[in-house]
Amino acid sequence: MALTSWFRWNEPYYRHTQRSPVDMVTEMLMLELSWQIKQAEKLQRERDNEYRRIKTGVDYSWLVSYPKNSYDIPPGERLELENACAKIHPSYCGPVTLRFRQLVTEYEPEVQEVSQLFRTVLQDSMEKLKEEEEAKRLARQWNSKRSMSLSLMTVKPRVRIYPFSSDIIKTVSEDVERGTSEPNKRVWSMPEFRHSKGF
Secondary structure, three states, X not given: OOHXXXXXXXXXXXXXXXXXXXXXXXHHHHHHHXXXXXXXXXXXXXXXXHHHHHHHOOOOOOOOOOOOOOOOOOHHHHHHHHHHHHOOOHHHHHHHHHHHHHHHHHHXXXXXXXXXXXXXXXXXXXXXXXXXXXXXXXXXXXXXXXXXXXXHOOOOOOOOOOOOOOOOOEOHHHHHHHOOOOOOOOOXXXXXXXXXXXX
């Protein structure tokens, strides 16, 4: 029996670190960007090969070897894009990725244009997030003002109506029978309801 199995220091130590959601979103979006850049390079090579084949009439694409990563984003631009990705809320990661893929398939940009397209998608999603936060803030503000105004509003006592009391309700027929129509009163179309202050 080997002694190395008794000692644990020979085994590699894997530490599971907790990553923040911001780091995960940034990594996911940057991976998507690099993947779309590679796909754009591949499509551009295929277009160039097709153009050469049509122009010369001979297909030499099987002789050509391409470098794995021919285009790389400049470091300054990469840092700007990573900072923009860090501002994206985790719930927007999926929609941003889908929108970016839709625009890439729709426009089929050149390799150099992919990062610019990615930047516009990030800016659009940040503007949409700001609009939603502003709408939520206004809704909260409106609700707080509304609840405050309702709490400050005084409740007036209800007026009690006694419909079967002959002193309170006058009808047209009573006025006709008595022959005492008051000139200042309105024309009677409905019985008039009065409330007495004693109740």
